Amino acid sequence: xxxTAFLFRNRIVPxxxxxxxxxxxxxxxxxDDRFILLFVTRxxxxxxxxxxxxxxxxxxxxxxxxxxxxxxxxxxxxxILADSDIWAAWISFPVAILISGLFALVxxxxxxxxxxxxxxxxxxxxxxxxxxxxxxxxAYGGDDGLTLWSRSEFFDTGLxxxxxxxxxxxxxxxLAVTLLLKQIAGSxxxxxxxxxxxxxxxxxxxxxxxxxYRLAAYVIAGMIAGLAxxxxxxxxxxxxxxxxxxxxxxxxxxxxILGGLGSLHGAILGAVAYLSMEEVLSGYTEHWRxxxxxxxxxxxxYGKGGLLGLIKGGDKS
Amino acid sequence: xxxPALQLKNLNKAYGALQVTKDLSLEVFPGEIHAVIGxxxxxxxxxxxxxxxxxxxxxxxxxxxxxxxxxxxxxxxxQLGLGRSFQITAILPEFSVLENVALGVQAHHGHSFHFFxxxxxxxxxxxxxxxxxxxxxxxxxxxxxxxxxxxxxxRVLELAIALAGEPKLLLLDEPMAGTxxxxxxxxVEVLKSxxxxxxxxxxxxxMDAVFxxxxxxxxxxxxxxxxxxxxxEIRNDAKVREAYLGEDETx
Ligand SMILES: Nc1ncnc2c1ncn2[C@@H]1O[C@H](COP(=O)(O)OP(=O)(O)OP(=O)(O)O)[C@@H](O)[C@H]1O
Ligand SMILES: [Mg+2]
Numbered sequence: 001x002x003x004t005a006f007l008f009r010n011r012i013v014p015x016x017x018x019x020x021x022x023x024x025x026x027x028x029x030x031x032d033d034r035f036i037l038l039f040v041t042r043x044x045x046x047x048x049x050x051x052x053x054x055x056x057x058x059x060x061x062x063x064x065x066x067x068x069x070x071x072x073x074x075x076x077x078x079x080i081l082a083d084s085d086i087w088a089a090w091i092s093f094p095v096a097i098l099i100s101g102l103f104a105l106v107x108x109x110x111x112x113x114x115x116x117x118x119x120x121x122x123x124x125x126x127x128x129x130x131x132x133x134x135x136x137x138x139a140y141g142g143d144d145g146l147t148l149w150s151r152s153e154f155f156d157t158g159l160x161x162x163x164x165x166x167x168x169x170x171x172x173x174x175l176a177v178t179l180l181l182k183q184i185a186g187s188x189x190x191x192x193x194x195x196x197x198x199x200x201x202x203x204x205x206x207x208x209x210x211x212x213y214r215l216a217a218y219v220i221a222g223m224i225a226g227l228a229x230x231x232x233x234x235x236x237x238x239x240x241x242x243x244x245x246x247x248x249x250x251x252x253x254x255x256x257i258l259g260g261l262g263s264l265h266g267a268i269l270g271a272v273a274y275l276s277m278e279e280v281l282s283g284y285t286e287h288w289r290x291x292x293x294x295x296x297x298x299x300x301x302y303g304k305g306g307l308l309g310l311i312k313g314g315d316k317s
Numbered sequence: 318x319x320x321p322a323l324q325l326k327n328l329n330k331a332y333g334a335l336q337v338t339k340d341l342s343l344e345v346f347p348g349e350i351h352a353v354i355g356x357x358x359x360x361x362x363x364x365x366x367x368x369x370x371x372x373x374x375x376x377x378x379x380x381x382x383x384x385x386x387x388x389x390x391x392x393x394x395x396q397l398g399l400g401r402s403f404q405i406t407a408i409l410p411e412f413s414v415l416e417n418v419a420l421g422v423q424a425h426h427g428h429s430f431h432f433f434x435x436x437x438x439x440x441x442x443x444x445x446x447x448x449x450x451x452x453x454x455x456x457x458x459x460x461x462x463x464x465x466x467x468x469x470x471x472r473v474l475e476l477a478i479a480l481a482g483e484p485k486l487l488l489l490d491e492p493m494a495g496t497x498x499x500x501x502x503x504x505v506e507v508l509k510s511x512x513x514x515x516x517x518x519x520x521x522x523x524m525d526a527v528f529x530x531x532x533x534x535x536x537x538x539x540x541x542x543x544x545x546x547x548x549x550e551i552r553n554d555a556k557v558r559e560a561y562l563g564e565d566e567t568x
């Protein structure tokens with residue numbers, strides 16, 4: 001029986017998930033519901049960030065509490081370039097990814113010298129640093145942020161401007177990122193990350209210092225979250241420091257934990273569940289967090305391993 | 318005489334006022350098992366840490382593979398061929414037995430910045446890992462989750478992981494601690510078969526195993542070596558009997 005649960009959790013769930021997500025534009029067209037299309041686009045953008053966080057958290061055991069900084073960096077790269085009248089995505093997206101990677105390299109090199117709670121605190125501190133830097137950018141709206149008059153351009157196509165094609169763009173990025181990170185997780189590199197999580201002393205004793213591998217993973221995750229940020233700027237046609245707030249970092253963490261750590265597609269499930277619940281509950285009451293908080297605790301306590309963990313069995317004997 | 322595989326010169330280590338290693342010198346020669354015995358708290362694990370690099374020596378030098386490694390970090394020393402097992406088992410519990418050993422092989426293959434090729438089906442890692450599991454008689458547990466092994470099996474896996482790096486010297490910290498008689502016998506046989514190719518520094522409380530395996534024995538008391546000699550010499554040394562073996566016999 002364990003075999004089927006394992007198969008279900010790791011093969012059927014992700015395939016089903018992506019299949020359903022692929023059908024959203026058709027559903028939106030059928031019901032003539034533009035809101036659902038935009039709403040799910042937003043979910044998928046945040047899911048990209050969540051998957052990248054799961055890569056370092058679930059696989060590499062790096063509890064980053066500053067992951068929203070990369071969303072902000074990517075978004076501001078698009079926003080600031082647009083403000084200088086550079087709309088081409090082939091310029092702004094590579095810039096967004098590169099800047100995020102650089103920020104991850106510098107802050108990761110320092111943060112990864114610490115472990116545990118200190119790592120959480122120092123990534124939070126770097127995140128807040130990015131946040132306050134953004135609020136001080138008075139040329140770009142400071143606290144209020146920056147409204148984009150249009151979306152990025154990809155040559156003469158409607159890739160960004162058309163809502164449906166933009167949805168598929170985001171969907172495609174999420175799919176590609178998930179597959180890429182799954183591949184990396186199964187490689188020699190991924191094996192080092194997973195091993196270092198279990199026994200740092202053992203890794204050193206066989207001649208592997210995990211530091212460089214963790215740093216590389218941290219940079220990869222930062223670049224992907226930066227890419228998500230660039231998409232987010234397009235999705236909301238607006239950029240503000242709130243993208244980088246610690247609350248946003250916390251939300252992404254919750255999505256990852258809610259979905260179930262370490263599977264990557266669990267983070268997508270978590271993003272869908274978290275944002276849908278937020279949408280539904282906040283329709284009833286503005287104190288929706290009072291309901292959501294205990295619900296989250298229940299899932300984490302009883303569904304050990306998050307939503308994916310609710311599918312029982314499948315552990316190797 | 319041939320050059321020693323490992324040479325320690327006047328090592329010292331203190332934790333506060335507690336001098337744990339005192340001006341300690343010893344050699345391990347090729348083809349030799351050099352056992353270090355001594356009562357609890359004598360400083361055996363600390364000594365292994367100083368050799369492996371986990372514990373920073375206050376003074377003294379460690380020469381390994383013909384070079385001074387005193388300043389090198391743990392991973393660098395391991396890359397040079399210093400393999401070890403831990404007194405407190407340090408395996409990767411979520412990995413299968415095969416994956417544990419395959420990661421050791423992988424580490425020996427050079428850097429691990431390979432991002433795409435699946436490691437789980439990499440025969441260049443798995444075939445060697447399987448051969449090592451064969452050597453230590455753990456093949457029947459190849460696919461088991463390492464965390465689910467019995468204590469004795471975990472001790473054997475410790476050894477297998479260390480062997481995966483093709484070590485030029487093994488540091489073994491009580492490999493037989495807590496193993497059953499059958500398992501101890503297996504470990505003794507395996508270590509015997511390996512010692513011609515891999516010299517070892519063996520810390521062990523099981524005196525039967527030590528006397529079966531060791532070519533030379535050093536007795537460590539309060540961080541200092543009180544005697545070094547062949548098993549027979551050590552057995553008959555009055556100082557040793559008083560300091561260590563005597564206690565053991567009345568216990
Ligand atoms: N990190 C440390 N800080 C302070 N004291 C320590 C530390 N590590 C070891 N000691 C002390 O140093 C002494 C030697 O410890 P060590 O673990 O090396 O002994 P051992 O010979 O391996 O003992 P055992 O046979 O119980 O394994 C002990 O008194 C121990 O309490
Ligand atoms: Mg000890």
